[in-house]
Every structure is written in structure tokens, then in C-alpha cells.
Amino acid sequence: MKKILLLCCIAFSCYQVNAQKLKPYGAIPNNDQLNWHKMEYYGFVHFNMNTFTEKEWGDGIESPDSFNPTQLDCRQWARIAKAAGMKGLILTAKHHDGFCLYPSRYTKHSVAYSKWRNGKGDVVKELAKACKEYGIKFGIYLSPWDRNHPKYGTDEYNQVYMNTQKELLTQYGDIFEFWFDGANGEGPSGKKQVYDWKGFIGTVRKYQPHAIMFSDNGPDVRWVGNESGHAYPTNWSTLNKDKYYPGYPKSDEFKAGNEDGINWVPAEVDVSIRPGWYYHANEDGKVKTADSLMNIYYASVGQNGNLLLNIPVDRRGLVHENDSTSLMQFKKLRDKAFALNQAKLKKATASSARKEYPVLNINDGNRDTDWAAKEGVNQANIDLNLGKEKSFNTIVLLEGIRYGQRIKEFNVEAWDGTKFVEIAKGTTIGNKRILRFPTQKSSKIRVNITDSKASPVISEIGVY
Template sequence: MAYLQNSALVLLIILCQSCASVPPPKAVGPTPSDQQLAWQDMEFYGFIHFSINTFTDDEWGYGDKSPDLFNPSELDARQWARIAKEAGMKGLILTNKHHDGFCLWPSEYTDYSVKNSPWKNGKGDVVKELAEACREYGLKMGIYLSPWDRNHPDYGKPEYIEYFRNQLTELLTNYGDIFEVWFDGANGGDGYYGGAREIRTVDKKSYYDWKNTIALIRKLQPNAIIWSDSGPDARWVGNEHGYAYETTWSPLLRDSIYGGMPEYSKKYAMGQENGTHWVPAEADVSIRPGWYYHKSEDNKVKTLKELLEIYYKSVGQNSTLLLNLPVDRRGLVHENDERQLKKLMAQLKEDFATNLALNAKTSANHTRGNTSRYKSDRAVDSDKTTYWTTNDDITNASITIDFGKPTLFNRFLVQEYIPLGQRVTQFSLDAEIDGIWKTLDNQTTIGYKRILRLDDTKATKIRLNIEGAKGSPIISNIAVYHAPLIVDVPKMSRNKQGLVSLQTPEDGLTIYYTLNSEEPSTSSSKYLAPIAIDQPTTLKTFSIDPATQRQSDVITESFDISKKLWKITTFQGVSLTDQAIDENPLTDWSVNTQTLTNYSIDLGETTAIKGFTYTPTQGRWVSGVITHYSFYGSMDGENWTTLSEGEFSNIIANPIQQKITFSKATSVRYIRLVANKIMNDKDDALIAEIGVITK
């Protein structure tokens, strides 16, 4: 017995020595610093855009607006932090100073700051309040400081660099630890510049003396990531849609790039396989069309499906995600934005609720040194510090996960062990279905994280094939999930013929609806085809996932008479475009004021109307909006009666559908909306839709 015990002990020692004698692979290419690894692990964090622009409805301020305009009524940085935390964000970056030069902290180097605003009688400090809120909610804090300053009289001169660094020093020494310093690539152009009101250009490569500015940041905040087009620590993904690329490399030819480089997006944004420095991508996007808050965009917050698309194409494609939340004039994140963030967080929790690979068996066709230290199960142990890898001369290899029974999945997550570099250049995913292997996907890079969204697949086994790598592949994590369907409110649209279509974010959901103002349930009418609605009707609807019984909120829409008989003509009977009556708010009738006094809309039959509706253009940039109007009715198209005239109040700031009601119903066959004034005193109007109110 003693002999057997001794033999087992000797064998164990030999095995341990064998493991220890097989060293890990050597690094391939550039590798991340500890700070970059910690930053990449954050994955998802928020941007806060808030400034004088919020109160002037601008995106880029000129630098000449009075600090008196900055006066939020309910500013609450704790609300921002709470919402970010509940959304799963790990930090917040504040636009402390945008291009207009207005500072959200009481900088001692300029009067153009909150200290000269009415907010808190000039005693407030937005940066301080956010820093305290981030600490309370366990979030990291980052700073945005625009290099371009359209307010400062010295911008473009050597003296400005000292001013810029003085402000940077204030931000990096007075508000605690900073996880990221964000430098915008917009540099130089027209501006106020202390009253000069001129165009100033700078040499983007040399003007800011970035070498010494970066050294200052390293001294004051050694753990901070420095972000710009060219890094040095993290880079712009090359677009503002929030998308990385199917091929996204973290290495970058950093020395070939400078901030604001015109060809950067097309030539460098994806990173390079032969990159010389580790500069991973950050994808930035706003939850609304604009970066700053605009009331006109309250109804344009990204849908759950759009937000999920952004997440999977950023975090799921080897990038971090920086999602912007525009704070409104109250000083709060708007309720609509918060609602969508909650939906996103809930869906992501569902998508990644159960890792199906945790209890599965694994095997690989190659294992480094045939030791347990690098064997296949290291890739499914939920520990990113362990990994499966191969011998140095093996760059093509596969790892198989055996579920033991047919298992339904639609998400595949894989991560490389990036402390030793990004290696994989080509991979595929196979599944064994009914005993036959089928390829589900072919892709290129992995990097920190890659998530494949697949069709629902029931397989007994799956196999990750590494088909190309710059060295032995090193896979630190594999996870498999079955994400439920995206359950969100149906999207409603109506065409000119009066047919209402309902659409869900994904196939497989069931829609129920009512047309009698009652709350819908699963006992209500099931949507199977477009619904004909010709008369005033209230439609209520929701969607449900039959498999899980998860259902969306109920959405309500009130429709008036259809426009299938309507047409637009001139006095001479010449037909005009029907884009103003096609029931599509995304198409516009571009028309000059002269034509607007020389046309009519024929309703096709005599109709008793109680009012009318006008929808201005719904394009990204508001233009051609009618601010003052006259509305006419006629029975014969020749003799006209004024039914209403006045102003569309606040329509420029909030260009949504306008509803004007009359004191009494009037029977008409023809109608006409005339523009008495168009925004900015222009001669051309953009009309998305004209309608009538009959009930």
C-alpha cells in the first residue's frame, strides 16, 4: 500500500513539473497595458453632453452666447449616475468644455464658465457634483475637454496651449481618479475668439504639442486612458453610429495617424493586423440623433432593437461602447431615454442569462504540451486569466463543446487572451445537427470579445475552428446562450389607402389589437394582415412571445379618415406630388410660398372637419418649417373661406405634428394650408403631412 501511495505521489509530482515546464506562448505583436486591460473590461460606459448648447438648441456653439443662458432648474447628477448604473454602465464621461469654450466647472482661468451663470448664483460646479455621484454609485469618471475653443481670444496662438493645460490640470487634480481623458478630433474653424469673429486654422499635428500634453496627463493621472483618433491608449472607431467592424484589430499604425486626419475613417479605423501599438477601438453614439438635448428629438430615441444592434456591433465586435445621454434643460436625463436604457438592460440580462457551455464537455485536436494547464476546459471555466492554447507551430486548431444532448442556442461568445496579443485572423463555427456537421458562420477577428448572433440552432455539439492566426491561438473564454426574442411594442404605419401595418422587431412574436378603445389581451384580434381603417378609429396593440409569454407595453394610436380619395392639384387642375398626403412622415413636399397660394387638396367627397394637422419635416436637421399659417376650406375649389390662422407655437424647437381645432365643424370638399411665415424667413417649405380632424 505504501508503495502505491508513493507511486501516486511521484506521478503527481511529475505531472506538476510537466505543467510547469511548458511555458506560455510568447506575446505576438503589441500588447495592452494593465490600464488598457482594465479599461477594456469596462466594456460599456456613458457620455454626458450638457452645456450652453442645451439651452440654445445647438450642437456646436459659436462661443459667443452669454453664460446667463445656463440655468438648469433641477440639475441632479445623482440621477444621471443612477440611470447609468441601472443600465449596466461602468462609468460616465462628461463634456466639461465643448467647442464653444463654456466650462462646467468654475475654472480660475476664464470667466466663461458656470461661475458667471445664474445657476446656483454662480457657486455651482457640475464636474464636482458628477464626481461625487459617480463615487456614490460605484462608477468611474472620465473627462472630455475640447482642444478647440471658439470662445478664447488666444486660440490658434502659442499662448492658448498654456491655458489648455492649465484647465486640464484643474480637471485632473481636483476631482479624484479619472479613467479616461477624451480629446475630440474637431480642431479649428470659425468662432467668436474673444470678439474677433474669424476663421482660425491650426496645424493639427504640431499645434497642441501632444507629447508634452500627454506627459502632463501621465504625471497627474497615470491610470487614465487617453483617447483620440490616434490614441495613444484608445482610438475612435471611425463613425458615430456606435458600430465597430466584422474585422476589428486592436493594434494600430499609431505613428501614421494624427487627430482630425481626413482619411482616418476609411484607412485606419478598423485597426491593422500589422499595427505597431495596442490602441483598441471605442465606439461612440448617442441614444438620440443629436449629441445635445433637443426637445424635437424626444420622440426619436433609439428603439430597443437599434440599441441592441449597437451593443452587438460594438462590444460584440472587439470594441468598447460609449453611449451618449443628452441631459435636458432641467438638468436631467429625459424619461424617454431612461425608459429605453431600462429595456436594453433587461434584454441583455435575458440574452446572457444562462451559459450553456458551463456544464458541457470539451475537447481539442491540439493542446500545448499536452498539459492540463492549457487544455480545452480552460476556455469554458468563466476565468479570463486561464486559456486553451496550442504549441507554437500550430496556428490552425479546433475546440469542441459537447452539450450531451440536442441544445437550442443562438449566441456564441468567444474571447482571446489579449495580454499576449491579438492573434486570430480567421475562424468558423460548426454545429453537429442530427449527426451531421454544418458550418454556422465564418468570420475574421476575435480580439477581446466577439459575439455571433445566429439563427435558433439545436445541436449536440459545436466546434470552433481557428483557421488562421499570427501565432498559436489563445482562447480564454467561450460561452453559448439562447437569447429570447426582442419583445417591444409593434411599429405602426398607415398608407394612403388606409391600410395599417403592424411590425415587430423580430419574427416569431404575435400581435394582438383592438379597434374599440378597449385594452387588448390575448383574447383580442390577432394581427394577420394589414388592417383597413378608413374612419376615425383608436387602435391599441401589443406584442407577445408565445414561448415565454413575455409581452410588450400597449401602444395606442388614433387614426382619422383615410386619404385614399385625396389628391393635390393646382388651380388649373394639374396634379402635384402627393408626398404631403401619402401618410409617410419621412417624405417631404418641398414647395415655395407662391405655389402654396395656388393649390388645393381635394378630399374626394364632402367632409365635415373640426380641425387640421400639419407635420413639418422629420429630417435630422430642422428646416422649411411653417411657423405662421392660414388654413382655408372650400366646397367648389374656387370660393374659399378662412377656417383658422395663427402660429404653430414652439414648432422650431419641437417639430412634431401640430393639431389645430376649429370652434365648430365645417363641411368642405377642398382644403389648403398656406405659409404666412417660414422659419428663418425662407421662401421654401418642407411639408411632411397635411391631415384633417373629423372627430
Template sequence: MKQLDERLINIVPSERQVMLQKTEFYAFFHFTVNTFTGTEWGYGTESPEIFNPDQMDAEQWIQAIKAAGMKGAILTCKHHDGFCLWPSKYTNHSVKYSPYGNGNGDIVKEVSDACKKAGLKFGIYLSPWDRNQETYGQGQAYDDYFVAQLTELLTGYGDIFSVWFDGACGEGSNGKKQVYDWQRYYDTVRNHMPDACISVSGPDVRWCGNEAGDTRPSEWSVVPADLSVAERIAALSQHADDPSFRQRVISSMEEDLGSRERLAQEQHLIWYPAEVDVSIRPGWFYHPQEDNKVRSLENLMDIYEKSVGGNTTLLLNIPPMPNGLLHEEDVKRLQELGGEIQKRYGKNLTEGAEILVKGQNEWNAVRSVYQDDYETCCHGNGPKAEFKISWKTPQKISAVILKENILKSQRIEAFEILSMRNGSPVSIYKGTTVGYKKIARFPQIESDILIIQILDSRIEPVLSFIGIYE
């Protein structure tokens, strides 16, 4: 077991992967000709003439997501229909040939500029499947086209934190499918934007397995290397607009990706954290009939706490309307969401607490877990550790946040939180993995002492932060 654990903790994240996990929560904007036709997947035959968001306001989008506490945004610069939201030199199927801005519009620039102005990160989505491009399905000819467009985006809009590819692979206008040259695409990103994460159909971040906001109870970042190719296999990719992809949850067969038992026989392991992508509405693009189907605050908080608080990042889609604005219901919900996150996690009760860690025969004060950073951290003594948090007066408590120093890998396998009642410990929460961040939420208690027990970990736990919240 020790030999396996030593092998597992040698798998650590890259700087770009750490950056993305620290970003935690960011937006997706699905916007293209589909917004004007009412479809989810366009056909590539749509006229650019239909694209005219006459009240376009990218700053409204960015201020709305910033109010929710998001730290970045990813724009669908080109979806499967092949329509480009920037004036690409390589096609007539773009905003340049639409009425918007009298042919001088550039939605990508507007959104990237709005992000910069607000201090948020900007990312791009570029669909490898292009149902409009005549070279699609012709091998290198299409790869040349795709790389040329990718290069335009990587070199024309400043810093990019995420390049988001999906694995959708269907027929083009000529009835043929393309075998994507993924490595060439990755090399292009690394060459022009080396700090950007390549997500989902890429080597840096993996898909959580559904579009319903469902998460695993135990989410591991150290997983078999084979997972990095799954989304790139055409046979496994999405070929049609199937609503079940937005509704399915993780099956039991897929739940265990990184336990000791799962990894014991694996020869090649990688750090490959998960991202949860979900839309605030049933569809990914705007449909007026869904104005009364915006996710509830309760549902969004549940997704947030299980994703951001479950060792994944959260990518929440908010689709703009044809006029170029976000709907007032979406904006309202985002404001509510940001307010609720701040209400629950804005005040850390450890500021007035004493935190002790149990040594061989005594409790010792520990200061290294008060600050949310990797500059200081607390190592356990062997695979277990025990922390005691105490206050001079009883506190109302309903959540605990734990964070590992992931620069030292992901180690914790099991933990338990207890409160003291009448001098006796009472279990209030049992968990498994922690990773970058774990939000342990439970019915509110009132206590002047909490005990956090790390029951099992790989070699030893390395805890970087403890937060206690009302």
C-alpha cells in the same frame, strides 16, 4: 509568414488599454450652454446666465446608465463653446458665473460624485478648440491656458479612467486657429493620472471612423503606428458642425487596418484598439424635437453586439435636458437595453457542458475557458484549434462569445462554429477576428453538440473564454 506573425504577436496592450477594454460599455453626457440654445456647436459668445438646470440630478443620470449595464461615464466638461461645467480659475465663461447654484455649482463634481457612489468609473472630455478664449490661436499662451484647465480636472475630481480629446480645430474669437501641443497635453495626463486612457485624439484608443455606430467586420487592435496621428492632424479634423459625421459609415478603403497583408510592409506597429461613439438620438446635445427619435431597442442591441462584441468598446451618448434630467424616453430605453443584454447574455450554458479540445489524436478536457479571466487560457497546437462543447440534453442556442487573452496579443484570423445534426456537422457561423470579445449571433438552433474551429491564427490561438447563450 511565421516571421511576420512572430513580429505581430509581440504587440500587446498596456494595462490602461486592458482596463478600458474590460470596461466595454460606458456613457457620454453632452451638456453645456448648447443644451439651452438648441445648437450642436456653440459659438463661445453665449452668456453664462442662460445655464440654469434647475432640477439637476446627476444621480438620475448615473442610475439610468447603470441600469443599461454601463460601467462608466464621460462628461463634456468643456465643449467647443469654451463654457466650463466646473468653476475654473482661468475664465469667467463657466458655471461659476451662471445662476446655477447661485454661483457655487460644479456639474463635474456632481457627476463624478454620483459615479463614485454608484461604483462606476468617471471620465472627462475637454475640447482643445475653445471659441471663447481670447488666447486661442496664440500658440503657447493658449496651450498654457488649456493645460491649466486640464490640470484642474485631473487633480480635483478623484480617479479618472478616460481623458477624451477630439480633433476639432477651427477659428477662435480672434479668427485664428491653434496648433495643439498634443505631446504636452498627453504628458500632463500621464503626470497626474497615469492610469487613464487618452482616447481618440490620443495614443491609447482610436476612433472607429464614424459616429453612426457602424463597425468593421474585422476589427484589429494591432495596427500601423501612423493611425495614432491621423486624428491629431488639423487638415483631417472636423471644422464645422456637419451632420454627415453622425451618419457616415466606414468605406471599403478604410475596412482593412490590421490584416497580415496590410501590415507586412509596416515598420512601426502599435496596439491601438477602437472605440465606437454614437448618440442615442440624432444629435449629441438635447433637442425636444428629437424626443420621438430615440434609437430603438433593436438598433441599440445591434450596435452593442457589433461593437462590444466586435473587439471595440461602446461609448453611448445620452444628452441631459435643460432642467438637468435625462428624458423619460431615454431612461426607458436604457432600462430596456440593460434588460435585453441580461436576457441574452446573463446565463452561460457552458456551466452544464463538457468542453474538449482536440489534441494530436484525441479529445482532451479543458477547464481553462470556463472562467472569463486571463488567469487561465487554452493554447492551440499551431495556428489551428478545435473545441467541442457537449450537453447531456439538447440546448437552445443563438449566440457564442469568444475571447482571446489579449495579454498575448490578438491572434485569431478566422473561425467557424458548427452544430451536429444527425451525426453530421453543419456550419452556423463564420467569422474572422476575435480579439478582446466576439459575439457570434445566429438564428436559434437546438443541439447537444457545438464545434468551434479556429481555422487560422498568428502562431497559435490563445483563447481565454467560451460562452454559449440561448
């Protein structure tokens, strides 16, 4: 009996060794970054003093009384964002002119010194409350550049900025993202500020440890290097972030990430629904169409980025009707495009698979399960049998990024009745890659991983 138990223990130990969990490769996202990746699409709200002065960058000498929305309704903003499919909103609590949308104790350039609501208003508070009501997340943009504050350009200003950070990070509930703008110009004294980035970042970590921080080099997510609404066909989520800094002038060096970067710092794609970031009445007829926004979605979310779409709230304090209409039409286009995954739960086979990460995970509709090729196998293919001939023009691939970004190159083939024929190809995948192509009719699809830095891992494949 003892011998039998001993043999069973040995066998179980061998099984445990052979059934080891997949080891990560290179830099990997933390849990907060994984949650950020899953958001994919959320809104930017540029609403501040510039809304009332017809400027994009204010000069800091505006009268606080110039800020005077007549119908401010943050619940309308949150309601529209929720209906549009956005997962959150990030508000410009202070832009470069220094005007604060909340009653800060550290400046006289704020709503507290305006006639609006007799100096008792607080836009940050109202939007934070509205986001909570509608079940979306709330984030903060706080420009370090301050063209109004008398301390700007001195050593004391960095502490002033950190004090305002503390106000925003401790008074308005959970903050999902804190947005640093790298712009650094002159203040009222004619001097530029030497920013204490270590202190700024540490303040966020101290008071909101789960908040994602954005700047050119992170530390958590990075700028994509343009404001046109697109990531790049080759887009690594890894970066050597210590090589760069907020305001780094050579964005070409980090815009697509660094293939062998030692830090996980994925790209965020920020773009406005209008030509400007702030509201201008003469742009009411220049709102991006739903088709244009759909192309932006494919080029951002579909190329391993998150989409941060700006909505310039108007002088009333409302999302303009034209912007709202376009957002709703954009939502309908997305819903229609991805209504039916024709590969879901269809028969799948792979040229290589680990027992613990079988190919059936690849189209089970659960992005938290993965297929993985065997250790040492860096090229593999997955076949999907659709059962009968189907029409499709889009394929969506999600890499198992919990284990690192590995895939460098792949292609997609469709069965033409006698052989597989290439219909699309790409380089990196990352969190999500969407490839579009002329409509195909086929019963079988093959995805070939032709180059990978380690054994490839894919969470989901969808066909639409």
C-alpha cells in the same frame, strides 16, 4: 543520495523549460487597457451650453447666464447609468464653444460667471461625487478647440489648455478616461490653433497615469471612424499610431485598426441614443429603441469595441424619461440574451493544447484563464459537448488578448446527428466577438480556428 538530488534538479529544470509561460505575440495591452476592455459599456453625457442654445456646436459668444438648469441632479444621472449596466460616465466639461462646467481660473466663459447657483456651481464636482457614490467610474471630455478664449490661435493657448487639464485631473478624483476631440476650427481671432498634442498627452500621464486617453490615434484607444454605433467585422486592436493624429481626415485608414500595427490601440464606438449629441425637445420621440440599442451592442461590443453611449441630459439637468426607459429596456434585453451560458463547464476537447493552458479553461466562466494551442500550431478546433440537444442562436468568443491579437479567421459548426455543419464564421475576435445565427438544435458545437498569426489563445466560449 547526491545523484538522486542531481537528477531531480535536472528533471525539474527540464519541466520548467517545457512549462514556460506563453509568450506574447506582437503588440499587447497594458494593465490599464485590459481594465478598459473589461468595462465594455459606459455612458457619454453631452450637457453644456449647447443644451440651452439649441445647437450642436456653439459659437462661443453665448452669455454664461444662458446656462441655467432648473433641477440639476447628477445623482439621477449616475443612478440611471448604474441601473442600465454602464460602468462609467464621461462628461463634456468643455465643448467647442469654450464654456466650462466648473469654475476654471483660466476663462471667464464658465459656470462661475453665470447666475446659476449664484456662480458657485460645479457640475464636474457633482457628477464625480455621484459616480463615486454609485460605484461607477468617471471620465472627462475636454475639447481643445475653444471658440471663446482670446488666446486661442496663439502659442499661449496650449498652456491655457494644459492648465485646464491640470485643474480637472487634480481636483476631482480618479479619471478613468480622458477624451480628446480632434476638431480644430477658428477661434475668436479667426485663427486656428496648432495643438501641442505631446504636451496635452503628457499632462494626463503626469497627473492621472492610469487614465485611458482617446483620440483618432489614441494613444490608448482610438475612434472607430463613425458615429453610427458599429465597429467592423474585421477589427484589429493594433495600430501604427504614429502614422495618424487627432483629426486625421482619412478615417478609413485606421477605423478597423492595422493588422500588423506595433501599438495596442483598440476601438471605442461612440454613438448617441438620440439623433443629436445634445438635448433637443423635438427629439423626445426619436430616442433609439431597446431593440436598436441591442443591435448596436452586437455591432460594437460584439465586434471587438467598447460602447460609449451618449445620453443628452435635458434643460432641467435630468436624464429625460424617454431615454431612461429605453436604457432600462436595453438592459433587460441584454440580461435575457445572456442569462444562461449553455456551454459553461460542459465537456470540452481540443485538437491541440498546452499543458499549462488546457482546454478546460475555455468554458470555466473565468476570462482570466486561457486555452492555447501548442507552439507552431496555428490551426485548431475546440469541441463542446452540451450533454444533450439544446437550442441556441448566439456564440460569444473572448480571445486571450493579454498575449496579443492573433486569430484571423474562424468558423462555428453544429452537429446535425451525422456530421458537423457550418452555422457561422468570422475573421478577428479580439476582446469579444458575438455571432448570431438562426436558432439551432444540437448537442455538440465545434469552433475551428482556420487562420491565426500565431498559436491561437481563447479565454472563453459561451453559447446562448
